[in-house]
Amino acid sequence: MLPRNLEAEHFAGYPPEAKKLAVANLTVLQQLPLSFLPAFLREMIDYDYKFPRERAAIEAELATLNALAPEQRAAWFAPFSNLSLSSRLERFDWINQPAQFLEQESAYLWTTGQQDAFRKAATQYNDRLRTTSPAAALPMRRLGIAIIGRGVTSWDGPLFRNLRMHGTWFKQIDPDKGFELLLAGVEARAQARAVPYGHWYVDGGQTADHSPQLTCVSYGALEPVRSALLNYIQKQIQRPGMGPEELRSNLARVLPADLRVEQAGDPVLDRFQLKLLTEGSGTQIFSTTFAQWTAREVLRRAQPVTLLVRFAPRQRQRPMNELLSDLPGTTEPDLPGSLIDADMGAYYHWMNQQRLPGSEESSFLVWFEGHNQALAIAPTLPRGVESASPMNLASLLSLAVG
Amino acid sequence: MNRSAPCRGAVSARDVANRLSCSRRDFLRTTAGVTLGSALMGASPFLWAESARRKRKVIVITFGGGARDQETFAPEGQENIPHLLQELIPQSSFFTQVTNHGILGHYVATASLATGVYETLNNFSAVPPDHPTVFEYFRRDLRRPANDAWVVAPSNGFNRIGESSYGQGWGATVVLPKRLLGVATSGKTTDYEHLLHDNYETPLYVPQVAGSEFELQQLETILQLSVDDFIKHARTLSSPDELSVYIAKRLMRLQAPSLLWITMHDIDIAHSGAYSLYIEGIRRTDRLCAELWTAVQSEPEYAGNTTLLILPDFGRDADEDAGGNGFQHHRTGDVASRTTWMMALGAGTRQGLVFDHPVQSIDLVPTLGAMLGFSPSQAQGKVIGELV
Numbered sequence: 001m002l003p004r005n006l007e008a009e010h011f012a013g014y015p016p017e018a019k020k021l022a023v024a025n026l027t028v029l030q031q032l033p034l035s036f037l038p039a040f041l042r043e044m045i046d047y048d049y050k051f052p053r054e055r056a057a058i059e060a061e062l063a064t065l066n067a068l069a070p071e072q073r074a075a076w077f078a079p080f081s082n083l084s085l086s087s088r089l090e091r092f093d094w095i096n097q098p099a100q101f102l103e104q105e106s107a108y109l110w111t112t113g114q115q116d117a118f119r120k121a122a123t124q125y126n127d128r129l130r131t132t133s134p135a136a137a138l139p140m141r142r143l144g145i146a147i148i149g150r151g152v153t154s155w156d157g158p159l160f161r162n163l164r165m166h167g168t169w170f171k172q173i174d175p176d177k178g179f180e181l182l183l184a185g186v187e188a189r190a191q192a193r194a195v196p197y198g199h200w201y202v203d204g205g206q207t208a209d210h211s212p213q214l215t216c217v218s219y220g221a222l223e224p225v226r227s228a229l230l231n232y233i234q235k236q237i238q239r240p241g242m243g244p245e246e247l248r249s250n251l252a253r254v255l256p257a258d259l260r261v262e263q264a265g266d267p268v269l270d271r272f273q274l275k276l277l278t279e280g281s282g283t284q285i286f287s288t289t290f291a292q293w294t295a296r297e298v299l300r301r302a303q304p305v306t307l308l309v310r311f312a313p314r315q316r317q318r319p320m321n322e323l324l325s326d327l328p329g330t331t332e333p334d335l336p337g338s339l340i341d342a343d344m345g346a347y348y349h350w351m352n353q354q355r356l357p358g359s360e361e362s363s364f365l366v367w368f369e370g371h372n373q374a375l376a377i378a379p380t381l382p383r384g385v386e387s388a389s390p391m392n393l394a395s396l397l398s399l400a401v402g
Numbered sequence: 403m404n405r406s407a408p409c410r411g412a413v414s415a416r417d418v419a420n421r422l423s424c425s426r427r428d429f430l431r432t433t434a435g436v437t438l439g440s441a442l443m444g445a446s447p448f449l450w451a452e453s454a455r456r457k458r459k460v461i462v463i464t465f466g467g468g469a470r471d472q473e474t475f476a477p478e479g480q481e482n483i484p485h486l487l488q489e490l491i492p493q494s495s496f497f498t499q500v501t502n503h504g505i506l507g508h509y510v511a512t513a514s515l516a517t518g519v520y521e522t523l524n525n526f527s528a529v530p531p532d533h534p535t536v537f538e539y540f541r542r543d544l545r546r547p548a549n550d551a552w553v554v555a556p557s558n559g560f561n562r563i564g565e566s567s568y569g570q571g572w573g574a575t576v577v578l579p580k581r582l583l584g585v586a587t588s589g590k591t592t593d594y595e596h597l598l599h600d601n602y603e604t605p606l607y608v609p610q611v612a613g614s615e616f617e618l619q620q621l622e623t624i625l626q627l628s629v630d631d632f633i634k635h636a637r638t639l640s641s642p643d644e645l646s647v648y649i650a651k652r653l654m655r656l657q658a659p660s661l662l663w664i665t666m667h668d669i670d671i672a673h674s675g676a677y678s679l680y681i682e683g684i685r686r687t688d689r690l691c692a693e694l695w696t697a698v699q700s701e702p703e704y705a706g707n708t709t710l711l712i713l714p715d716f717g718r719d720a721d722e723d724a725g726g727n728g729f730q731h732h733r734t735g736d737v738a739s740r741t742t743w744m745m746a747l748g749a750g751t752r753q754g755l756v757f758d759h760p761v762q763s764i765d766l767v768p769t770l771g772a773m774l775g776f777s778p779s780q781a782q783g784k785v786i787g788e789l790v
Contacts, residue, residue: 317676
């Protein structure tokens, strides 16, 4: 089956909104090469469960593709069309299982030495898309906050090494009520400008009391889901012939209802939380990895204007079998290790924030929880300098957001 | 030190690779006191060695799991590799730009290193390489006995790396220390289970390892180690790679193979996303490399006639690549994940030299062939002239 043979009824298995979108754009979908289309369908098939920003991006991409003249479309997709795929891939049900197709396509491209060409084609396509679809104006300047090192009483190792050159390193911060002040600042932003899925609070431990105007995800609240998922994985890996690739494919098919994960009462958020655990590597076992990966996915997918991430201690590294069975006593924390993880996680938080539109106006703040060190990055703050000015976290936040 | 200044320019993949190379070279020049090698090339140190080939030993260590520049040779990473920098590199010929153009999975990449061909086998399947391995070339061409070529490797698929279908019976004997431990403990839940996990690529998946009586016999007869002593020693170790080095050192003492291949893997804990554990893995591997070199000096069969080659199978994704998640994986195929380094020290190598021209990971086997005197007829790499 090739894209040119697509018919409306091929999308019968899609959720309602996704089906409507696919059928309405059938003509342009038929003209896309097989090496490209399933990647687009992987996004489209989940359209009903996408964040507003993602829906808008899919719609904008379709509008762009529909507006291309035939010769333009041919030029855009020539690098993809030049890739050679196997007949086995052509026979695959890439319409209904695009994610699984991409796994197999990726393996095939690596095996046939075409991965670099695919990577180049994808990069070029994204660059073209960006230039033709200018980003919408943000409702407010973006703010990222990372709180790291919870529970660490003393630390003489390096901090903020990757971020220092980009901002001001404050060394006289009053830590009193620091988390509460930062959370209050985030809540005030949500109160001032309501944006659907626009203001987030992610916690690597248990969630603190917070405004319902914030979208919240936490490692602690997902504990029943993680347990259910780990039980599912235990059963899967004991099946004869099960390997990493099969396990990954099976995880991609898990739905919230399979694990009774409908705890958020919000199908979009439920699906998002499940994917954090089924698609993330290590998110099921280390809270620091969970917080870092969640921040990445929130930024990549929801593109919020506010994201507060509070890291929590992760458990000490233990044997994988024990982690998988989630036996009692597995929560012994590794405090210094968690601080190092979170310090890097904060850097990635900022990096991913900078990949979004409006990055030149964005602000970022990272604080060593309970201590007097913080670093702020903002258009108004000098870079690569230290400050001994005493202030609390509320004042620092004001300084960072201007 | 401004690590990128000498190499500043347009940002093509080639340029990035060169920058990685330059950063290592500049760092080595200033810190380790080594010299750019191309200006100092003279007669091959191996010319004298023809008559000594019979006694020559070669040990290859894959600095496994893949580590990036910023955690190793860049200024901010140097604290993680003190042994490489202070002890080994001053004695080494160092190649700053080793690229891997193949599939970036650990088993398939290591198989490619061992065959000199970019293998395309399924990384997650326990299948032999499609092309002859260095062990088969070595043993068949030089008529060496089975105990002269060994592999010590993690257990996830590496049990088939010793031999292709090229010359059945001419491969290396493969020791999988964690597998041995699993068999020796009969799956009991004890405090040494932390040594058994080795598949970080998908951290949730732990491969089922089936033991065999033959392996326990290896433990008893070849390593002269009782099961109880083996388990007792394992309890003192902190990682699978420490167990591998322990086994390698016993092999050196008791079997003295001429070709010994050790695949490290601890660093691949990075797939779990815990940066601190990734750094710990690098530091441990750094220490274990030096420990093994010390063992070479103390073993009469090895001291003075051994060449040690250390190289990663590949790197990891760059922070800057939006398609990846930084250090955690090696999935993007970007320059950082494809560009690594190699050091060669010991017998026949020139000390304290840096070579920054590109070589490929598949050049290893032809180079070993030239060193040891066998003909890797199907290998597709080229001989690295500075080492022969």
